[in-house]
Amino acid sequence: MTSLQDRSTLELLYFTALPMNFFTPDRLEKIKALVHGDKPFIFDDGDIRTLHFDERVVQSAMRLSAPDELVIPYTQAMTGFLLFNPAPIHILVIGLGGGSLVKYCYRHLPSARMTVLESNADVIALRDKFMIPADDERLQVLHKDAALYLKEMAADSVDVILLDGFDANGASTELCSFTFLQDCQRVLHNQGALVMNMADDGDTITSMLTQGQILFGGRHIWWLKTKDGNSHIAVAVKTGEDNSNDALLREQAVSMCEKFALDLVYPKSIE
Incomplete structure (x- = not known):
């Protein structure tokens, strides 16, 4: 959005x-x-x-001439999860929209399975208009409330979560809550990545970053902003008590900034 x-x-x-x-x-x-x-x-x-x-x-x-292309810069930046996990097995996408990220992953990650959660049936009804592939063994688009669905998911069952859930009123308060982000962390594999679109709403950014820092630790969450726009993204990596890969994670965050023309907002420096 x-x-x-x-x-x-x-x-x-x-x-x-x-x-x-x-x-x-x-x-x-x-x-x-x-x-x-x-x-x-x-x-x-x-x-x-x-x-x-x-x-x-x-x-x-x-x-229309290139339906799998990522048009909006923040969607391009959200594919930076591939720097942290280049071969995910299971990707959870929260928010279907026009299916930009779904189509990109479906085309470029043939070994990945995707579960897509969308709470608005009217959005799902437009999937053919956006040339989103039909459901198959690799892709499931579900008309589900993401917060309720995650509560039932097994721990350590997802490699990547792409959180991009917005409605007519903007970001859902529920999807920015501590309880929801805690469930996101729980279902992620160790070293799994959560990528969150925070748009340009100050309340959403504050909520997601505050909760994310508590859950993932200040060294394992990054706040990024597109250089040519007002889109804000957060990337958090689940590490548990293992900090042995901190240096590598910092390098990957720097690479993400360089590759996708992002400014690092938090932490101000990666040393």
Whole structure:
């Protein structure tokens, strides 16, 4: 999810790899005309298809000519989990949206199995419009509440969690809670990675980082920001009591910043 924030049309910032003039007054008026309560809807403009709940926020974006391409920079950055685990067996994705991360992982990680949790049936109903592969032995898209589902999951059963769960009102308070992040940590394998999209909402960032530091330790969580936008991401690695790989984890965090044009917000330095 990437937002336009509360700015006039002329002050709208460029948050994505969409055309620089994508959020023109003309397009905004067309998008407004499609708003129907809090129902998700699609807006097409040339080669770009976007997912919205309203005219203020782009939930997902896809190029019709290259549906597996990661268009929005924060989704590109979230694939940085591959620096920590280049060959995951089981990936848990929380929040389907337009399926950008799902399609990328499905195409580029043929040995990985994915479980996708989406609480909004109307979002799932649009999966074909975003060319998301059908369910098979490698992919399951489930209409489930993520917090309830994780409570029933076995410990140490997931290699990577990609947390990108937003609705018409933004980030779910439940998905930022200590209890939920504790369940995320519990289901991760040792050395497993949790990658969280925190968007650009200060309350979400504060909540996720505060809880994450308690659960994963300050040395094993990083707060990153895209250089060319206001998207914020946190990466946390489960290490338990084993700190023997701290140096390697620091190197991987630095590599993630360099590879995906990210600024390191926390910790300020990695030494």
